[in-house]
Amino acid sequence: MEETLKALVHQRGAVRGKLTRVKNALVHCDAVPNPNIRNVHFLKLYAKTVENCYSEYNAFQNLIHALPLSNERRCEKEERYVEFEALYNELTIQLSTLLEELIPKPEMLPPDPPAGGNTIAPVAPVLVPQHFITPLAVPLPTFDGTYEAWYSFKSMFQNVMARYATETPAIKLYQLRSALVGKAAGVIDQDIINNGDYEAAWAILTDRFEDKRLIIDKHIEAIFSLPKLAKDNSIELRKLVDACVKNVQALENLELEVDGLGEQMLINQLASKMDRDTRKVWETRQDPGELPSYMDTIEFLKQRCRIMEKVETNSAKVEIPKPVRPVNKSKTLVTTNELQCTMCNNTHELYKCDEFEKKNISEKYNLLRRSGSCFNYLGKGHRTTDCASSSTCRKCNKRHHTLLHPVETKAEQVVNPTPTTKSAGESDSRSESTTDNVTSVETKHKNQNVVLCVSSDLQNKQTLLTIAVVLVYDYGSNLHPCRTLIDSCSQNHFVAERFAMQLALKKYRVDYQVSGLNGGITRIHNVVRATVKSRVTSFSTELELLIAPKITTDMPARSFDVTNWSLPTHVELADPNFNKRGRIDMLLGAEIFWDLIKTERIILSENLPSLRSTELGWVIGGVISEHTPVIARTFCSVVERDDFRDLLKRFWEIEGAQDLHQDSTTTTDECIQHFQNTFQRMPDGRFLVRLPFNERKSELGESLQMATRRFLTLERRLDQRPELKAEYATFIHDYE
Template identity: 30%
Template sequence: MPTLDNFHSFLKGRADVLETVQRNKQDKSFKRQTDAPVLPQRPKPSLPSVKTFMAQTSEPSGSKPLQCVSCGGEHRIFDCASFKAKSSEDRLAQANTLKLCHNCLRLGHDVRRCRLPGSCRSCKQRHNTLLHQETGPSEDAIQVNLSKLNLPTPSKGLLATALVNLVNPTTKKVVTARCFLDNGCESSFITQDIKQRLGLTSITPNDLTQNLEGVCDIEVRIKVDRCILEIQSLRSSFSAILTCTVLPQITKPIPKVSYDVSHLNLAPFELADPNFNQSSPIDILVGSDLFWDILGSQQQSLGDGNPKLRSSKLGWIVVGPNQQFIQSNSTIRCNLARTSDLHDELAKFWELESLPHKKQALTEQERLCEQSFIATTERSDDGRFIVKLPLKDGPDCLGDSYTAAKKRFLHLERRFRKQPEVKERYSKFIHEYEELGHLSPSTIPRPPNAFFLPHHPVIKEKVSLLNCGLSLTRLRALPLDSL
């Protein structure tokens, strides 16, 4: 009785025969349609169809035996034990390196031209089951500025990376690091390893924590550790001082898998990251605080479906779509970090409203402000507080407002001579203003270092309770920070 291994071998042989026969039929049919003229065919008598499920194959003379493109053994790659023992990411990377079809794992064509029907048994997508990438959520899938979205998208883009020099501003120690440029991130980050290699010192308290938010409002509570460093370009004289938050890991290696770029014409360009196609870890993430100072305005195309070249002060950056990413992995990376936290904002509000537990050291300006408040603050009999408005600068900053105010006053006198009823209402209102204590006559005709506010009446005939009002017009607008 045949064993299960014999039955399995029979099925594989049968599948190979059917694939070969089907391909030959399609090739012959296409050749007859293009070369031979179309002739009328005679009707053939219908015969009963007979099906057989027996097949016998023999190797033609002079044919080469099967050879695995992975290990060189006499078997196909999907039967290779060493290929199956690798992880799905490594199998996908090797398939890209060997330029194998992602559907049938054979040479000579890509997945778009593959004639073999079938799909992945796990996700039903157009690729071999051995190349399937798991997309389920895991604990390490949520990173500080990395979220994963499982979307049915046909292609992906290449993220911007560059090689830079990181310098310790104090010791001038230099380390070459791989930089990720991300304008979707509000802050810049470095890894803990870079901080230790440069010997950077922290500028934040040890007990300070903060929330980082990503896509879908995913929050990660981290201990805030910020350092100051200098970033320098390897291609130009550009350098900048940057404050970065320290994280154990910024993101997983970018790109996720390595791929071949020999078909791209990159020789004439001085790339910011010569190994942009190799999967490597990220040491520093430059966010929107410096991104737009680095990015240039020139752009070069490498052809349809290929990445774009964008100029920058770090060199030419390779970004955009990549054909080799199609159907390679269903994980999309979206980098976003936001450092706002409602809980922290409420905590700061209550700290401002509560009394301080210990007296804090005041600056010179704060000390003068407190002394002025204590010396000039009074309380009237009706319970109101009267506080003198101090000047930040000297009284000379008020300038000359007497001339303009006198000119407006003389214009008002001429108007009163023409409109006696307006003068009567205006005088009545001024006396009422004085009785209420809102003004008092000056004992000095022209006080020194004073600011004069010109005024004029505003008549509203339809208002019965108040027929005349006072409008104070400031001819010279003082900036608020000067008072």
């Protein structure tokens, strides 16, 4: 309660202080005359202030009465209220008296005596007002803070105030503050208002809004932003002409004449904004070999406006009302809603159709596309992006119907609106040979079957896939060796996420779905463009690589000995360590596969793989001898787990590895150098650094005079209130 009482008393004291300042402003004596007491506007302003103070003081006093105070303290607060009322009454009477003296009363003149001296009934007196002109009766312009309107406002306001040279600076300042609206309201601070410094207020406004360069830029920007006319329309053409003329005249007032190159650029801008018919007429009036002039172009557009206005007025159609025959109308309130299935034409919804449910995913999507139906609601009349239904798939919560959810257990391609590509795992020749012996190791995650690997239990032979080691350029044009799988059954090229991070190349956002063996689906969200170079030949190409979490498992399945193989010595292998198990970081697809393969081929023996010449070197592929021990036969299949991919994505975003290769800028180096040259360590542990300035410091302008003037104004104010001066000094010392 004490804190509340203290705050209310402090606020009440501030209101009383306002009345005290009004009382001091009305002091007048012969030795020091006060011109303000002979000004009607000054007195009306203070009369309104006194009334507002009375209302505010009563509000605070009522809140104090509501507090549970002792009788002694309550009496003390009431005594202060009585003192305030006495001061209020004194000021109200004084202001009313001064206003009555200044505002003259109308004189009452008796009526003229009747002719012939006849006596008639008395007539009410006639009121004849005196000729009294209220100061500043002319309406003043307003300024909303737009730079383009500053010069016109300044000129009109100063011309009006020049007619009232006898007005005091306080009244002029009051009128100036009232004329500021919008963004300009509040630019003049309260100290200048209290001191009545009219010249300082103009100096602040001039410094803030009289930026000649900025005003010129605004007018030029308005000229280049003129609207283009699509058809003959007098209203739009008039707007175009008025906007152009207004901005050009403003630039001429700023001593920028329309001539030379600027005139031709302005005419070209106007011509580009004309509609087709107006442009034709204007072009026919131009003499070949002579440059058009701005004034002639504006005069042509004004004349065309007048012609179009006359034509539009005369061609206005007058609608003649036709006789209306009475017609007997009847209304029915019966509403029918006939449902028809787009699959079987029966009367039921599509999602209840048994035939539709038996279709595979591809056939369902094709049917919905042909009928123009929504993938989410399965109804006609709108697309999925415009569907107002809040329902989603009950299995994956995505924006499609549950009947359209991909079934991973079926070995078929899932048709989806997003781009789809097949990975190397869908090689027909490889899958057909192991149909009866292939086992799919799966895991359940979020109601989805995700293929982790595909292997065969056959122990009698092993197949080598074609692998090559290529060189890839990174962000800094450095070369990195990369073990690459060459596969003709992949529609796209892929790179492992780990290797893509090592290259530090710029990533681009994409949206792909990659389908693999047994319907396994992987979503690809990023792609990089990298240059791949051969280790052996001069072959080099730029590829677009989809970033996958992992290409495949280490290949081959196990390391084996090739000392007994009769490998040719005159050939250079694309992968010298083809017989050693290692990581695969890239996959090259069918887009480049046939450009790499050459015609030369070397067959080692009946039970060994063969060698094929490529642009990347000689690759080895085929079946290994059945006497070589084999653990598993591996197929390449791009798969993922969404939760693990999201976890890795968040990890790299937090670590910010993509920012490690950003080049330092000149501004960054200058900031670091400035800190090293100017910082100090304070005794309390804080750092002290000098404020930095760049080469644009000169654009701040000369503000010393204004700062000095405001400082002296503050000093005069503090000299009048010693208590406030002491508190201000204490506050400033805390920051020394």
